[in-house]
Amino acid sequence: MREMFRGFRAVFYKETLHVRRDFGTLFFSLIIPLLQMLLLGYGIDTNIRQINTVVFNADGRQESRELLDRLKNSDTFHVIRYVTSDGEMNNMIIAGKAHVGIKIPVDYSDKLLHQMSAQVLVLIDGSDSSVAGQAINVTTAIGLDESLRRALVNNETFAVDMRPKLLFNPDSRSPNFFLPGLTAILLLNVTTFLTAFSIVREKERGTLEQLFVTPVRPMGLLLGKLLPYLGIGFFELCMILTFMRFAFQVPIHGNVILLAFLSLPYIFVSLSLGILISSKANSQSEAMQLAFLTILPSIFFSGYIFPLETMPKFFYALSYFVPARYFIDITRGVILRGATIVHLWPDALALFTMGTFLLLIAARRFQNKVIMA
Amino acid sequence: MPANLPQPNGATEAYSAADAPDPAISARGLVRKFGNFTAVNDVSFTVRRGEIFGFLGPNGSGKTTVIKMLTGLLPLSGGDANVEGLNVRTDAERVRERIGYMSQNFSLYPDLSVTENLTFYGRIYGLHPDRLKKRMDDIIQMNGLGPYLNRLAAQLSGGWKQRLALGCAMLHEPRLLFLDEPTAGIDPVARRQLWDLLFDLSGHGITFFVTTHYMDEAERCSHVAYIYFAKLIADGTPNSLRELPDVTPPGTMRVEITTPEVTRALKIGRQTPGIRSATIFGQSIHALIEEHFDLEDLREQLQKQGIAVAEIRPLAPSLEDVFVELTYQNQANSAKETEANRA
Numbered sequence: 001m002r003e004m005f006r007g008f009r010a011v012f013y014k015e016t017l018h019v020r021r022d023f024g025t026l027f028f029s030l031i032i033p034l035l036q037m038l039l040l041g042y043g044i045d046t047n048i049r050q051i052n053t054v055v056f057n058a059d060g061r062q063e064s065r066e067l068l069d070r071l072k073n074s075d076t077f078h079v080i081r082y083v084t085s086d087g088e089m090n091n092m093i094i095a096g097k098a099h100v101g102i103k104i105p106v107d108y109s110d111k112l113l114h115q116m117s118a119q120v121l122v123l124i125d126g127s128d129s130s131v132a133g134q135a136i137n138v139t140t141a142i143g144l145d146e147s148l149r150r151a152l153v154n155n156e157t158f159a160v161d162m163r164p165k166l167l168f169n170p171d172s173r174s175p176n177f178f179l180p181g182l183t184a185i186l187l188l189n190v191t192t193f194l195t196a197f198s199i200v201r202e203k204e205r206g207t208l209e210q211l212f213v214t215p216v217r218p219m220g221l222l223l224g225k226l227l228p229y230l231g232i233g234f235f236e237l238c239m240i241l242t243f244m245r246f247a248f249q250v251p252i253h254g255n256v257i258l259l260a261f262l263s264l265p266y267i268f269v270s271l272s273l274g275i276l277i278s279s280k281a282n283s284q285s286e287a288m289q290l291a292f293l294t295i296l297p298s299i300f301f302s303g304y305i306f307p308l309e310t311m312p313k314f315f316y317a318l319s320y321f322v323p324a325r326y327f328i329d330i331t332r333g334v335i336l337r338g339a340t341i342v343h344l345w346p347d348a349l350a351l352f353t354m355g356t357f358l359l360l361i362a363a364r365r366f367q368n369k370v371i372m373a
Numbered sequence: 374m375p376a377n378l379p380q381p382n383g384a385t386e387a388y389s390a391a392d393a394p395d396p397a398i399s400a401r402g403l404v405r406k407f408g409n410f411t412a413v414n415d416v417s418f419t420v421r422r423g424e425i426f427g428f429l430g431p432n433g434s435g436k437t438t439v440i441k442m443l444t445g446l447l448p449l450s451g452g453d454a455n456v457e458g459l460n461v462r463t464d465a466e467r468v469r470e471r472i473g474y475m476s477q478n479f480s481l482y483p484d485l486s487v488t489e490n491l492t493f494y495g496r497i498y499g500l501h502p503d504r505l506k507k508r509m510d511d512i513i514q515m516n517g518l519g520p521y522l523n524r525l526a527a528q529l530s531g532g533w534k535q536r537l538a539l540g541c542a543m544l545h546e547p548r549l550l551f552l553d554e555p556t557a558g559i560d561p562v563a564r565r566q567l568w569d570l571l572f573d574l575s576g577h578g579i580t581f582f583v584t585t586h587y588m589d590e591a592e593r594c595s596h597v598a599y600i601y602f603a604k605l606i607a608d609g610t611p612n613s614l615r616e617l618p619d620v621t622p623p624g625t626m627r628v629e630i631t632t633p634e635v636t637r638a639l640k641i642g643r644q645t646p647g648i649r650s651a652t653i654f655g656q657s658i659h660a661l662i663e664e665h666f667d668l669e670d671l672r673e674q675l676q677k678q679g680i681a682v683a684e685i686r687p688l689a690p691s692l693e694d695v696f697v698e699l700t701y702q703n704q705a706n707s708a709k710e711t712e713a714n715r716a
Contacts, residue, residue: 007497007499010494010497017489018482018485021485022484205478205480205483206477206478206480207481209446209476210474213444213445213446213472214494214497214498215466215470215497216497
């Protein structure tokens with residue numbers, strides 16, 4: 001067993017020296033994710049508010065103005081212009097200046113007064129599905145509410161009173177939801193690149209070949225490379241979390257220590273992935289391309305942006321092979337929902353299994369293939 | 374730095390593999406194929422302990438492949454080899470513990486200091502801290518790296534890099550060292566010093582397997598082999614190779630003609646019947662001539678053309694002559710074989 005990890009301590013010693021010597025590069029690779037977080041954290045708001053709206057109010061009387069006020073007060077619509085014809089309204093939407101057009105017909109108030117059904121036309125630009133969905137929901141809800149109020153006489157109460165309450169993120173703040181996921185992506189980025197580069201650099205210099213003429217064993221070599229970067233990845237995680245907590249005021253509901261502890265298997269997977277990449281790539285640019293290949297699935301099939309539940313079956317199944325999926329589960333669990341190890345151990349176990357598996361494949365590839373180099 | 378060391382022993386006696394007890398390397402019919410391409414074809418040789426074995430051949434002829442096979446980096450497609458008494462097929466792991474290897478590009482970590490490079494390689498071989506300390510002192514004494522211990526490897530000149538690389542390869546006291554073009558790209562003084570060091574170490578019983586392009590280095594080896602397009606075409610001491618009948622065919626002899634006007638003399642010489650081949654070496658011409666040829670005739674002929682001839686004297690073939698001659702013959706033979714195969 002000991003024999004299998006031969007050379008581990010020597011490689012570990014050497015890697016820590018490399019890291020210390022090349023502090024500048026390391027510094028930048030640690031700072032850049034924080035900058036990215038700054039940009040994305042402030043720049044991206046997943047809540048849809050203030051949709052540009054054009055209004056054609058053909059009626060113009062009190063009832064129609066009341067309806068418009070209610071729509072505006074919903075915070076969903078931002079009226080940029082009042083027009084006086086259907087053509088103008090259509091043009092605004094086609095030109096992309098407005099995403100919603102609301103037309104109140106000329107007989108709106110009359111019909112209401114005569115207890116008839118009044119129609120309001122809402123045109124919605126469907127080119128952005130989330131904007132369209134939000135517009136449909138809000139207009140339908142306001143319409144329904146308006147109808148009920150008119151149907152009920154003398155301030156009767158509603159028969160059924162739905163009271164939705166948002167748990168965990170009561171203000172529906174975007175950063176609260178967005179940043180825990182981003183943590184997983186940023187961490188993956190740093191650690192995968194760092195390990196892949198550190199091994200490919202040895203290939204380029206010829207020192208890897210030299211190492212293979214010594215009694216060092218692949219497992220000793222790979223673990224010796226991996227552990228220093230595990231430390232760096234962990235440090236990076238702590239920085240990201242600190243940044244998230246204090247710069248973006250994202251409250252952490254669960255135990256931070258648990259989160260830090262559960263990040264280790266995730267960092268381990270990303271590092272193993274980096275090592276696997278380096279067993280394939282022969283130059284740093286090749287390694288770069290392969291590493292990028294791992295990033296897109298981590299963004300799209302991890303639940304980071306798009307909910308997994310709505311994915312087609314195939315892609316849903318695919319998400320089980322995306323490490324970021326499990327870690328996003330962990331970060332959102334601990335940070336937003338205050339989840340504990342009881343809820344999260346399957347994620348941690350999945351990550352640890354994946355990491356071990358990837359590392360073993362990499363070690364095998366090194367045993368077989370570097371021999372040929 | 375040891376200087377004025379004697380030429381390695383055994384340079385004058387005829388080489389015989391058969392009487393070598395437990396050789397450092399014995400390769401028997403090595404074959405290595407990459408797909409359809411045969412990089413090493415039926416190569417056999419024996420390296421005795423304490424020898425400096427020069428392994429020569431043009432680029433791409435299979436030198437590095439042979440080293441990789443002997444160090445267990447590349448599986449054999451055929452044949453068998455023992456290195457330090459261990460079979461490379463079955464015991465590659467233990468072979469690596471017993472040998473040292475220095476590659477063409479010295480394989481140092483440029484961002485690590487001299488001491489750190491040494492410490493790293495020492496630990497890789499699992500040296501106990503006390504022993505590592507002692508070995509590092511020995512190595513630093515041997516290669517004179519003392520003043521540069523804290524310098525980064527990247528800041529060392531080529532010669533010092535090479536000495537450091539050699540030191541790294543020797544920390545674990547291997548009895549056999551593989552040096553792949555150890556002197557490529559370093560200055561002549563550093564080259565000379567390296568060879569002095571190699572002679573000294575080989576005097577202490579360490580065996581060296583050295584590949585090189587330099588003929589003067591080949592002349593210094595106690596045993597040379599020449600590989601040409603995957604096949605070993607010469608194997609022996611430099612002297613025994615010089616005496617090969619193929620190199621100086623019966624009825625011919627080699628002479629050196631010293632003259633201030635080598636270029637013109639060469640032109641005339643090449644047109645003269647009885648001179649089989651001629652080539653320029655600095656201020657002289659080396660020629661292979663037929664024995665009945667009258668040297669005085671040649672001198673007169675050249676002088677008639679206004680070329681002063683300082684001296685004409687018989688000459689032993691250089692290793693370059695040997696390898697050039699063997700290469701020509703090998704090419705001719707393989708051309709014949711191809712024709713025979715076609716017929």
